[in-house]
Amino acid sequence: MKKLVLFSLTIISSFLLSQKFTIDTLLTDKISIRAIQIWDGKVWYAGTDSKFGYVNIKNKSDKKQIKLSDKKLQFRTLAQNKKSFYTINIESPAYFFEIDKKKLDFKVVFNDNDPTAFYDALKFTDNNFGLAFSDPSANQRLNISQTRNGGSKWIHCNDCKDFPYLEKGEAAFAASNTNIASFGNVIWIATGGMKSRIYRMRYKDCNWKIFETPFTQGTSSKGIYSIDFYSETNGIAVGGDYTKQSDNINNIATTNDGGQTWKIQASGQNAGYMTCVKFRPKTNGKEIVAVGDQHISFSSDYGKTWTKISDEKNLYACEWLDKNTLILAGKDKIIKLNFQ
Numbered sequence: 001m002k003k004l005v006l007f008s009l010t011i012i013s014s015f016l017l018s019q020k021f022t023i024d025t026l027l028t029d030k031i032s033i034r035a036i037q038i039w040d041g042k043v044w045y046a047g048t049d050s051k052f053g054y055v056n057i058k059n060k061s062d063k064k065q066i067k068l069s070d071k072k073l074q075f076r077t078l079a080q081n082k083k084s085f086y087t088i089n090i091e092s093p094a095y096f097f098e099i100d101k102k103k104l105d106f107k108v109v110f111n112d113n114d115p116t117a118f119y120d121a122l123k124f125t126d127n128n129f130g131l132a133f134s135d136p137s138a139n140q141r142l143n144i145s146q147t148r149n150g151g152s153k154w155i156h157c158n159d160c161k162d163f164p165y166l167e168k169g170e171a172a173f174a175a176s177n178t179n180i181a182s183f184g185n186v187i188w189i190a191t192g193g194m195k196s197r198i199y200r201m202r203y204k205d206c207n208w209k210i211f212e213t214p215f216t217q218g219t220s221s222k223g224i225y226s227i228d229f230y231s232e233t234n235g236i237a238v239g240g241d242y243t244k245q246s247d248n249i250n251n252i253a254t255t256n257d258g259g260q261t262w263k264i265q266a267s268g269q270n271a272g273y274m275t276c277v278k279f280r281p282k283t284n285g286k287e288i289v290a291v292g293d294q295h296i297s298f299s300s301d302y303g304k305t306w307t308k309i310s311d312e313k314n315l316y317a318c319e320w321l322d323k324n325t326l327i328l329a330g331k332d333k334i335i336k337l338n339f340q
Contacts, residue, residue, distance in 0.1 A: 192223015
């Protein structure tokens with residue numbers, strides 16, 4: 001465990017000036033983790049080599065790991081409803097695994113055998129409705145799979161006529177399972193590559209709207225990697241270029257109208273490439289944490305200014321346990337960041 005005191009010469013919140021935080025390692029293993037969920041006081045994860053498991057947040061000796069397949073599958077998605085966890089491996093064939101939360105029994109409930117299948121994100125918006133999406137094939141539409149009965153049955157659409165066409169070279173990043181977000185009756189999906197745009201659906205009606213963004217784009221490695229919303233109107237997007245991680249131009253943007261328009265924030269004045277962003281609970285959207293391969297960064301003013309608060313490396317995914325406890329996961333580790 002190490003304790004870091006937060007100082008800055010720039011104008012930042014009193015929170016940063018007055019408080020400390022500690023970083024505690026919860027789990028180490030030979031694994032890359034890009035998707036986590038929190039339930040029953042535990043961090044649940046899915047990662048490389050078909051590994052799925054948990055570690056207790058308060059008692060890290062309480063942990064368990066299972067393998068969902070004899071194959072060396074890579075999981076970059078994880079979602080949950082009341083009874084089960086769900087995860088999908090990247091690459092084809094894609095297997096949709098359902099894992100019972102209490103018994104940890106698991107089974108494959110759906111297969112996507114499309115040769116271009118590469119699932120980027122998976123999310124349940126309520127106990128019954130879940131949505132996953134894979135990169136487009138030649139039809140230039142995102143391949144959407146969804147369930148409306150709690151995960152028992154999945155419907156796959158590899159040419160969804162209600163989904164707008166993507167531009168050539170536009171896709172999505174399987175970076176942290178957070179380029180999909182929801183609030184109330186709204187779902188957003190973010191893309192990157194040659195075009196970096198926002199797709200929005202209301203009321204589960206598959207009537208998707210598409211919105212342009214001023215985000216960095218134009219090559220296969222650029223674009224939005226993560227989005228988060230704290231209301232139906234206010235949200236944030238982060239990303240950049242994973243091949244040039246110090247680049248920090250046009251890699252953070254906010255919206256005040258539900259994703260229709262976006263305003264670039266802190267261009268040239270942030271720590272660079274970011275893979276996951278989350279609003280801090282109970283701060284009315286003002287405080288945000290974002291994580292990249294090379295840093296953890298904090299904003300106290302809705303993304304307008306940012307301070308790098310840690311040089312902790314190789315972290316990809318993040319999730320708040322509560323207002324003062326942030327869980328992060330990445331290459332070979334899961335850590336807990338406690339604000340004091």
